[in-house]
Amino acid sequence: MRTPIIAGNWKMFKTVPEAKAFIEEVKGKAEVEGVESVICAPFTNLPALVEAVKGTSIKIGAQNLHFEDNGAFTGEISGEMLKGLGVDYVIIGHSERRAYFAETDETVNKKMHAAFRHGLTPIVCVGEKLEEREAGQTKDVCKVQTEAAFQGLSADQAAEAVIAYEPIWAIGTGKSSTAQDANEVISYIRDLVKGMYGEDVANKVRIQYGGSVKPENVAEYMGQSDIDGALVGGASLQPASYIQLVQGAK
């Protein structure tokens, strides 16, 4: 039985006071037994958030990490630093990082290894562009990205990872993939994991859908056989909406 996971990806939004106020509002409400609730915030918010969620079941994640543990990499943050803060999750390979910050399948894989080296759970993002979908390449793109991301990871690590299937054309556009379409791709991704690690790992790995998920449609996604949660951008920014997402995931 996989525990559903709702992760809010705040992207480049919220100052420290705003982040603290958010947690005050969602405490006790965005906490539902049997659902994991994670906030992935900008680096600057992480120490305050780790402190603010103490005594709650809400977990904190970062949105990126460097694949080295330390060194002359101006402006970068390592897994060791994140773990030292008390962060539990880290998003890796989000399509915005692939598109704007030269993230590649190779760096995604190195970051997966770095996350596990430091006891962080990766939420690794895969998904196709609109033109790839229209050319019938959705599954091919997901196969290349998924297999590259997991290269060299052990079965135990793979079972622990979270995958977020995010069709790029559905991110922040209001155009979500239908729940059935998303489930079809996600069950294909689960089959890929089965091909790499066998059935036991495939049954354990959690796979989220991401792309214009809102309180109004979260239950539909969660009702699908292979969808284990959602990675949510815009709708995770308002406390009321985030609470409804977590409560709707049950």
Ligand SMILES: O=C[C@H](O)COP(=O)(O)O
């Ligand atoms: O990481 C989250 C995704 O990019 C989805 O963003 P969105 O919910 O605003 O479409």
